[in-house]
Amino acid sequence: MSFAPSTAAADRAESFVSYSAAAAPIAFERPAARVTATRGEIGIELELRHSGRRALTLRYETQGDASLPALFVAGGISAHKHLAPSREFGEQGWWECQVGNGRSLDPTRYHLVSFDWLGADGSLDIALDPADQADAIAALLDALGIDRLQAFVGYSYGAMVGLQFASRHPARVGEVISISGTHRAHxxxxxxxxxxxxxxxxxxxxxxxxxxxxxxxxxxxxxxxxxxxxxxxxxxxxxxxxxxxxxxxxxxxxxxxxxxxxxxxxxxxxxxxxxDLQQVDPSSIRAPVTVVAVTEDRLIPLSESYDLIERLRGETRLRVLRSIYGHDACLKEQAQIDTILREALADCTSVAA
Amino acid sequence: MSFAPSTAAADRAESFVSYSAAAAPIAFERPAARVTATRGEIGIELELRHSGRRALTLRYETQGDASLPALFVAGGISAHKHLAPSREFGEQGWWECQVGNGRSLDPTRYHLVSFDWLGADGSLDIALDPADQADAIAALLDALGIDRLQAFVGYSYGAMVGLQFASRHPARVGEVISISGTHRAHxxxxxxxxxxxxxxxxxxxxxxxxxxxxxxxxxxxxxxxxxxxxxxxxxxxxxxxxxxxxxxxxxxxxxxxxxxxxxxxxxxxxxxxxxDLQQVDPSSIRAPVTVVAVTEDRLIPLSESYDLIERLRGETRLRVLRSIYGHDACLKEQAQIDTILREALADCTSVAA
Structure with missing residues (x-):
C-alpha cells in the first residue's frame, strides 16, 4: 500500500548482493535487505460471541506491496503483528525464520498482513472466542481493502483462528495452512x-x-x-x-x-x-486446507489432526513432521516448515492462476 | 510375627466361603476375608546422603505370617504403609486391587512388609535421597528380623527405591519388580x-x-x-x-x-x-529385575525403561503395557498387573525352591 513494486524489485537486487557478500548460512539467518512495512490501527464495533457488542481497536502491520497476493499470518497467543524486521521496524519479529526476502513468506512476493490479537493489550477482561478473532480479521481486511486472502497461514492459536475464518468467511480465503492447530481444544x-x-x-x-x-x-x-x-x-x-x-x-x-x-x-x-473455546465444524470449511501436525506435539495429539482431516469436506493435505520441539516445531524446524509452506502456497497460486 | 500359620489357614477357608457366597466379580473387588496385620514404629539412626546423621522414626505395617517369604511393597510418594484392609485396620489401602486373599500379593502366601516414607509426616525438612529410603528399609528389616526379601515390589517412587535397595543391599533381596520406575529421574x-x-x-x-x-x-x-x-x-x-x-x-x-x-x-x-535425586547405576544390581513400563506414561518415556534393561547385568524381564492411565496404570490396570506380578513372583519362588 505504501510503496511501489519497484521498491520490492530493488530489495530483491539488494538481497542478491547481500547474499553474495556474506556466507550463505549467515545471510539466511537474517536477510540484510528489507522491504518496507506499514503499521496502523482501526476502530471497529463487533458482536462478540460471549460478551456482546464492543468497540475494539485493531492494531495491524503489513509487509510487501498491496498489489501482491495477500496472506494473513497469525501465530500463538504470544505472537503479534510484527512478523519480522523491516526497514521501518527493525526489531526482532516472532517468525523471522519464515518471513523475509527469499523465505517462504516473502514480502517481495506476497502482501503479508498480521495483527495483534484482540485482548493482547490486556484491555479486554472478557471471554474471547477464536470466532471473534476471525471476525475481527474480516473487519480489518475490509478496512485495508482486501477482498480475499490467497491464504491464511496460521500456527497454534493462529491455526485455530484460520479454521474459524475459513468457516465464517468462506468467500474471503483461497486456502488455509493450519500448523499445529485444530478444530477443537483437546x-x-x-x-x-x-x-x-x-x-x-x-x-x-x-x-x-x-x-x-x-x-x-x-x-x-x-x-x-x-x-x-x-x-x-x-x-x-x-x-x-x-x-x-x-x-x-x-x-x-x-x-x-x-x-x-x-x-x-x-x-x-x-x-x-x-x-479452550475453540469449536469449528470442519465440514463447514470449503477452502483447501493443509494440516501440519507434529508427532511429538504434547498439546495436539496426532489423532486430533487425523480427525480434522477426516471431517474436512474440501481439498485437504496432511503433513506430519517429527520434531523434538513438539508444539514449537513451527518456530524451530525452519527447513521443514519452509518446504511445506512453499509447496502449499505454490499449489494455491497455480490454482488461483 | 504376631499370629500363627493356623490363622492364615483359617483365613483361606473363610475366604473360600466368602467367594462362594458372593458373585465372583464383587468378591474380587474387596475380599471379605482378611488376614491380621501388625503395625509398629522403630527408632533408628541413619547417615543420610545429603543431610548427615539423623535420628529417625520408621512406621511400618505387615500383613501375613512372618514365616512366609517376605515381600517389601512400596508405592508412589503419596503411598504409605497401609496397602489394604486387614482385620485390625479396616480402612481403605492404597493398593487394594493387588493386595489381599486370592490376589497377586496374597498375605496368606507372603509376609508383606511396607512403611511410611521417610519424610511422609512432614517432620523432615531436608533433602532426602531415594538411597536414604533404601537404607531405612534395610534398618527396618533388621528390626523385624528379616534377613532377605523374596522380592521388592515397587511402583513409581517405590520402584526407584527398590532399585536402590538392590544396588545397596544386594544380599537382602531375591528379585526386584520395578513398575513405572527408573534408575534416574528424567x-x-x-x-x-x-x-x-x-x-x-x-x-x-x-x-x-x-x-x-x-x-x-x-x-x-x-x-x-x-x-x-x-x-x-x-x-x-x-x-x-x-x-x-x-x-x-x-x-x-x-x-x-x-x-x-x-x-x-x-x-x-x-x-x-x-x-529428582534418583541415580542408580543399573550395572551395580545383581538381582533379577522385572521392569514394567507403560507406553503412555508421560513421566517415564519407554526409552528410559529400555535404557534400564540394557544396562542391567543380571537376569532381566521387560513387560510393556498399553494403558490410557499412563503412569497410574499400576493402580488401574488390575488384571494386567496381577498377571505380571504372579508370573514374576512364581519364577522367583521356583528359583528359590
Whole structure:
C-alpha cells in the first residue's frame, strides 16, 4: 500500500548482493535487505460471541506491496503483528525464520498482513472466542481493502483462528495452512491451560501477579516442548543449599521472566481461555486446507489432526513432521516448515492462476 | 510375627466361603476375608546422603505370617504403609486391587512388609535421597528380623527405591519388580515436578500453603494421566459467569482438595524432590529385575525403561503395557498387573525352591 513494486524489485537486487557478500548460512539467518512495512490501527464495533457488542481497536502491520497476493499470518497467543524486521521496524519479529526476502513468506512476493490479537493489550477482561478473532480479521481486511486472502497461514492459536475464518468467511480465503492447530481444544491440553490460569490466580492473591504469570509461562513452556528435547539439553538435579534444583530450572526461569516483562496477566488469561473455546465444524470449511501436525506435539495429539482431516469436506493435505520441539516445531524446524509452506502456497497460486 | 500359620489357614477357608457366597466379580473387588496385620514404629539412626546423621522414626505395617517369604511393597510418594484392609485396620489401602486373599500379593502366601516414607509426616525438612529410603528399609528389616526379601515390589517412587535397595543391599533381596520406575529421574519429568514445587512456594508466600499444594497436586495428576483418558472422560469447555471453565476442572478440584486434606506441604516438597535425586547405576544390581513400563506414561518415556534393561547385568524381564492411565496404570490396570506380578513372583519362588 505504501510503496511501489519497484521498491520490492530493488530489495530483491539488494538481497542478491547481500547474499553474495556474506556466507550463505549467515545471510539466511537474517536477510540484510528489507522491504518496507506499514503499521496502523482501526476502530471497529463487533458482536462478540460471549460478551456482546464492543468497540475494539485493531492494531495491524503489513509487509510487501498491496498489489501482491495477500496472506494473513497469525501465530500463538504470544505472537503479534510484527512478523519480522523491516526497514521501518527493525526489531526482532516472532517468525523471522519464515518471513523475509527469499523465505517462504516473502514480502517481495506476497502482501503479508498480521495483527495483534484482540485482548493482547490486556484491555479486554472478557471471554474471547477464536470466532471473534476471525471476525475481527474480516473487519480489518475490509478496512485495508482486501477482498480475499490467497491464504491464511496460521500456527497454534493462529491455526485455530484460520479454521474459524475459513468457516465464517468462506468467500474471503483461497486456502488455509493450519500448523499445529485444530478444530477443537483437546480436554487434556485445556486442563493444562486451566492450571496455568490457576497459577496466575494464586499469584494474584498477593497482589503480585508477576510470579503467578511466570509460573504459568513455565508450565506452558513444558507443554510446548518435549521430553526428547529436555533429555538432550539437561542433566541431573543437584542439591543446592539443602534444596533440590533440577537442571531445567535456569531455562524455565529465563522463559518465565522474559514473558512477564512483556505480557499482561489479563491478556494471558483471556487468550489462554480463548484457545479452550475453540469449536469449528470442519465440514463447514470449503477452502483447501493443509494440516501440519507434529508427532511429538504434547498439546495436539496426532489423532486430533487425523480427525480434522477426516471431517474436512474440501481439498485437504496432511503433513506430519517429527520434531523434538513438539508444539514449537513451527518456530524451530525452519527447513521443514519452509518446504511445506512453499509447496502449499505454490499449489494455491497455480490454482488461483 | 504376631499370629500363627493356623490363622492364615483359617483365613483361606473363610475366604473360600466368602467367594462362594458372593458373585465372583464383587468378591474380587474387596475380599471379605482378611488376614491380621501388625503395625509398629522403630527408632533408628541413619547417615543420610545429603543431610548427615539423623535420628529417625520408621512406621511400618505387615500383613501375613512372618514365616512366609517376605515381600517389601512400596508405592508412589503419596503411598504409605497401609496397602489394604486387614482385620485390625479396616480402612481403605492404597493398593487394594493387588493386595489381599486370592490376589497377586496374597498375605496368606507372603509376609508383606511396607512403611511410611521417610519424610511422609512432614517432620523432615531436608533433602532426602531415594538411597536414604533404601537404607531405612534395610534398618527396618533388621528390626523385624528379616534377613532377605523374596522380592521388592515397587511402583513409581517405590520402584526407584527398590532399585536402590538392590544396588545397596544386594544380599537382602531375591528379585526386584520395578513398575513405572527408573534408575534416574528424567529431566522433563523433573522440570514438571519442580514447577509443582514452585506452586507450593507461591502459595506459601501468602501464608496459605493449601492452595499452592492443591495446584501442585492437580499438576501432578496431569502428569500421572493421559490425553487419551481425558479425551474419553471430558467434553468441551464452557463460559460460566464470563470465565472459561474446562471440563476437567471439577475432577482436578476433587484431586487437589483430597490431597491437601491428608498431606503436609513439607512432606510433598521433600518427597517430590527426592524423586529428582534418583541415580542408580543399573550395572551395580545383581538381582533379577522385572521392569514394567507403560507406553503412555508421560513421566517415564519407554526409552528410559529400555535404557534400564540394557544396562542391567543380571537376569532381566521387560513387560510393556498399553494403558490410557499412563503412569497410574499400576493402580488401574488390575488384571494386567496381577498377571505380571504372579508370573514374576512364581519364577522367583521356583528359583528359590
Amino acid at each position: 480436554p487434556y491440553a485445556a486442563a493444562w491451560r486451566a492450571l496455568q490460569r490457576r497459577a496466575v490466580a494464586l499469584g494474584a492473591l498477593q497482589c503480585d501477579e508477576s510470579q503467578g504469570l511466570a509460573l504459568a509461562r513455565e508450565l506452558a513452556v513444558l507443554s510446548y516442548r518435549t521430553p526428547e528435547e529436555f533429555a538432550e539439553r539437561f542433566g541431573a538435579a543437584q542439591v543446592v543449599d539443602g534444596r533440590v534444583r533440577v537442571a531445567a530450572e535456569d531455562y524455565l526461569d529465563h522463559c518465565g521472566n522474559k514473558y512477564v516483562a512483556r505480557t499482561s496477566p489479563t491478556a494471558f488469561l483471556r487468550l489462554s481461555e480463548s484457545i | 529431566p522433563y519429568a523433573a522440570a514438571w515436578r519442580a514447577l509443582q514445587r514452585r506452586a507450593v512456594a507461591l502459595g506459601a508466600l501468602q501464608c496459605d500453603e493449601s492452595q499452592g499444594l492443591a495446584l501442585a497436586r492437580e499438576l501432578a495428576v496431569l502428569s500421572y494421566r493421559t490425553p487419551e483418558e481425558f479425551a474419553e472422560r471430558f467434553g468441551a469447555a464452557q463460559v460460566v459467569d464470563g470465565r472459561v471453565r474446562v471440563a476437567a476442572e471439577d475432577y482436578l478440584d476433587h484431586c487437589g482438595n483430597k490431597y491437601v486434606a491428608r498431606t503436609s506441604p513439607t512432606a510433598f516438597l521433600r518427597l517430590s524432590e527426592s524423586i
